Amino acid sequence: MHGAVAAALPSRAPARLVGEKPLLRFITCGSVDDGKSTLIGRLLYDADLAPDDIIAALESDSKKHGTQGEALDFALLVDGLAAEREQGITIDVAYRYFATDKRKFIVADTPGHEQYTRNMAVGASTADLAILLVDARKGILPQTRRHSVITSMFGVRHVVVAVNKMDLVGYSEGVFRKIEADFHAFANNLRFASIYVAPLVAKDGDNLVHGSANMSWHQGPPLLSYLEGVAVEDVMQIAPFRMPVQWVNRPNLDFRGFSGFISGGNIRPGDIIRVLPSGRDTRVARIATFDGDLESALSGQSVTLTLSEEIDISRGDLLCSPVSPAKTGDRLEAKLLWLVREPLLVGKNYLLKLGTKTGPAAVTEVDARIDIESGLPQPLADGSTLAFNEIGDARLSLETVIACDPYVENRETGGFILIDRITNETVAVGMVKAVAASNGRAAAPLTELSYASMEGLPLVRESFRPSPTRSLVKALSWLLPASVSTFLIVYAFVQNAELAAEITGVELLAMFALYYFHERFWTRLKFGLATEETQPGDDPGL
Amino acid sequence: MTALAARPLGHLDRLEAESIHIMRETVAECERPVMLYSIGKDSAAMLHIAMKAFYPSKLPFPLLHVNTTWKFREMIEFRDRRVKELGVELIEYINPKGIEMDISPFVHGSKLHTEIMKTEALKQALDKYNFDAAFGGARRDEEKSRAKERVLSFRTAQHRWDPKNQRPEFWRLYNTRKAPGESLRVFPMSNWTEADIWDYIARENIPVVPLYFAKERPVVRRGGTLIMVDDDRMKLAPGESIEHKKVRFRTLGCYPLTGGIESDASTLDEIIAEMRESRSSERQGRLIDHDGSSSMEQKKQEGYF
DSSP states (O other): OOOOOSOOOGGGSOOOOTTOOOEEEEEEEESTTSOHHHHHHHHHHHTTOSOHHHHHHHHHHHHHHOSSTTSOOGGGGTOOSHHHHHHTSOOSOEEEEEEOSSOEEEEEEOOOSGGGHHHHHHHHTTOSEEEEEEETTTOSOHHHHHHHHHHHHTTOOEEEEEEEOGGGGTTOHHHHHHHHHHHHHHHGGGOOSEEEEEEOBTTTTBTTTBOOGGGTTOOSOOHHHHHHHOOOOOGGGGSOOEEEEEEEEEEETTEEEEEEEOOBSEEOTTOEEEEETTTEEEEEEEEEOTTOOBSOEETTOEEEEEESSOOOOOTTOEEEOSSSOOEEEEEEEEEEEEOSSSOOOTTOEEEEEETTEEEEEEEEEEEEEEOTTTSOEEEOOTTOOOOTTOEEEEEEEEEEEEEEOOTTTOHHHHEEEEEOTTTOOEEEEEEEEEEEOOTTOSOOOOGGGOHHHHTTOOSSOGGGSOOHHHHHHHHHHHHHHHHHHHHHHHHHHHOOHHHHHHHHHHHHHHHHHHHHHHHHHHHHOOTTOHHHHTOTTOOOOO | OOOBOOOOOOHHHHHHHHHHHHHHHHHHHOSSEEEEOOSSHHHHHHHHHHHHHHTTSOOSSOEEEEOOSOBOHHHHHHHHHHHHHHTOOEEEEOOHHHHHTTOOHHHHHHHHHHIIIIIIHHHHHHHHHTOSEEEOOOOTTSOTTGGGOOSEEEEOTTOOOOGGGOOOOBTTBOOOOOOTTOEEEEOTTTTOOHHHHHHHHHHHTOOOOGGGSOEEEEEEEETTEEEEOOSTTOOOOTTOOOEEEEEEOSSOSBGGGBEEEEOOOOSHHHHHHHHHHOOSOGGGGBGGGGGSTTHHHHHHHHTOO
């Protein structure tokens, strides 16, 4: 038997193709007028990545809408909507694609305005790195903190703090060091894996592609070199196997496949998978694709699996590793970011979409609101919930059992949205912290089909046959408190400490021997064990 | 069938997987999806990915070609051949109003032509067949307002796009809920670039219209671009003459509105090499984009794809 299970073994993670450029997805965010769009525009221009006819259009647009007088207004390279060009602000996320010799980049240029915070969050949800822009004259603003908190909340691990407009503070190292220290102090709670603080003048290109003669005191690399070099590893390929079923592929009676995007780990024909929330285990028969069957597939691929048994599986079910299955339950503890002007209503019936599963859900309680200045939870005033752009810790109750992971373990099986049933708007985005089941709602794996029985593993745990040493220690641990209590009871009756001690001593020896033999006798007796061995939900010794 | 050995995921594999996910999600959650097929290279790649997404099932939706009657003849020939080869269903729609008024971009101008034959025609077709989701091959790297568009772009019952109020998209979660009459435009190729499309076409050996390859063709120099004389509806203005030049097209549309470029690139590898060296964006040959700086955004708000 091919003994593998649908786990994630690091040895199966592929080596990078030689010569293939790794991809970095990053976002730029900051307050209004910090110069985000200018930064990206200038970066593309200096790195010679903008096409000639686009530059020509930029020259004519700069004359019409430019905010830089006679000079080119690089923000116009990226601000695409008419309203944005007219108002000189960014409203929605703009995606840019560029590649250098070392790396491919997808950059999401996100809005600074507080009212468009949700658009910034959209960019953060898929980013590996965030560039936070800070105006050197203004330092760390509430909006910088808000963006840092959201960036951290969405699990973006790497941050670049771009201190822009250094020309307007006379390229002062002192001003820069103060901002650097302020940010480090604030970001202490936010658990970023790396923070790089760089002084810039985006409109002139200082420290973007080339270094800056004006700030020779700065030792770090220019922004683009840093982005080309920063190490961002794809950890999902070594995570436990996860595939939300998107679509049941049934062209004819002979083929029944389950199509989905693998959002964690890897899979091979012959591997055992668990179907959640039903809890049934089965084996992968084929990985069928247009290009032929695959020997294996991994996180990031869209595939169609056929299984060795006819099992009722439908869209919304989660296929996962039986060794580290997802959690199931109908109660969630989660972080929420509220996205619309109508505030959260406790008890209101929303739709929750997680993976490919959509179902009714209500927020039962908002435990805390995250203070945007500190990133720490604060208690809520009576009766208040979450308003537009606010973040909080909440509890949700679902109508049906769902399978999911904590967000920190898997972004795609731990992130969800809430949808208003009337307006159909996406009203909140959430991240699972914990899953629980209300009484009797958690589905149990069916034992006859469990991973353990399929792999031929013994269902009886080793610990059901305790060793003599274990019995001995167990007897001692029981006798110590028992003896103290015997001594106290005897003393209470006879009011004589010496007599009480003697009786306790004798009883201790007698009971020790009796307990030990009694215990050994019961370990040999099978009576009453059968139901315990097959207790549902008991993970078989793994 | 022999099993394929595991191969590390490259950039194109990831893009393909993402596009497949978007297509399946739309098909699973919408009632009547359709794929807009414009015959160009993006449509060719998108159609190829769709065949993969639902394999071994047949395409669970038809293709819709909004014909303006002014497409290159080679495009129509190619379309009919491909549809037959793949065994897919194709719906062709032409706005009857355009036929009635004998519309011509030469006579009525590009703006009116596009409005009637593309924008209006598309709305009529979607309404006629009650499609609630339409796949399009648009990419975010094509144009500035496209760069701002979501993967699932929500349209009102009047087919209007509100760029200031787009639904947020997190991770791979798409909210496809809509009221009756409302519809979605779905862009599975959003994150692809022009270079990705050509690399993919080369890797997967996807057939494309021969107009992409350089060949000697009859052209007229007009308004700074080279317009191919594809039929006798094109009349020469005084002083104009037909030249035979080796040209190819970076994008394909209505022949009077699509400028060719002089080129020797007659194979896929040569096209890819030429594109990498190019200093111009691909839409430079598209005449309709230059009606004004925000003209694409305006067309989209009005319902253009």
